Amino acid sequence: MLHVIVVLAGLCTMGMAMPLPDFYSYSPEAGGGTGVMYSTAHEGHITGIRIWEYASAYIGGIQLRYDGNWTDLVCVNSGTPMEMLLVEDEFIVQVSGKHDSGYIFELMFVTNHGRSFKVGQPSGTSFHLFPTHDGSELRFLSGRHNGWGITSIAAHWAVYSSDNSVTP
Known part of the structure; x- marks a missing residue:
């Protein structure tokens, strides 16, 4: 009886806006990976990206906007922030960059609009970093930072239908 309750609780949890395993993919961490773990996971669709870079050096901080609301800053907001806002029906389909000496030095986000x-x-x-399923969008980023900069980054992807729910 306990096993049935645990399985049913798991299924109920999965039905609450969590992607099903067949429509979820994970791109493993790139970079050195030292420091404190972070995650930008939040409800809604990503509608903007804000990144801080130390002048001619590594990435200091990241912030994502979900449906108009910015997440907490990951790491530091040193330097001038660079920002991209997405238009309606636009989503991120690739995250690329470069890492060296234990830090992320470059980030590039590509959208379904090119x-x-x-x-x-x-x-x-x-x-x-890219999804394994057609129609997937970036849902959130995770990785590590050491208080001075982003040391690793991973991407989490999911397929969503037009009504903002997970495709079954």
């Missing part, structure tokens, strides 16, 4: 947003220095080893 627009891109690139911040940082082209220094280090390249990485490309």
Whole structure:
């Protein structure tokens, strides 16, 4: 009886705006990966990106906007923020960049409309994060930071239908 309750509780939880495993994918962390773990997970669709870069150096901070509301800042807001706002029906389909010496030095976000947003220095080893399912969009970022900058980044993707719910 306890097993049935646990399984049913799990199914109920999955039905509450969580992507089903067949429509969810994860792009593993790129970068050094030291420091405190972070996640930008939030309800809604990503509608904007804000990134802080130390002048001619690595990425200091990241913030995402979900349906008009900005998440808490990941790491620091040192320097001038660079920002991209998405238009209606636009979503992120790729995250690329470069990492070196334990930091993320460059980030580039590409949308389904063919627009891109690139911040940082082209220094280090390249990485490309993308979904495994057609129609997937970036849902949130995770990784690590050490209080001075972003040291690793991973991407979480899901397929969503037009009514803002997860495609079954």
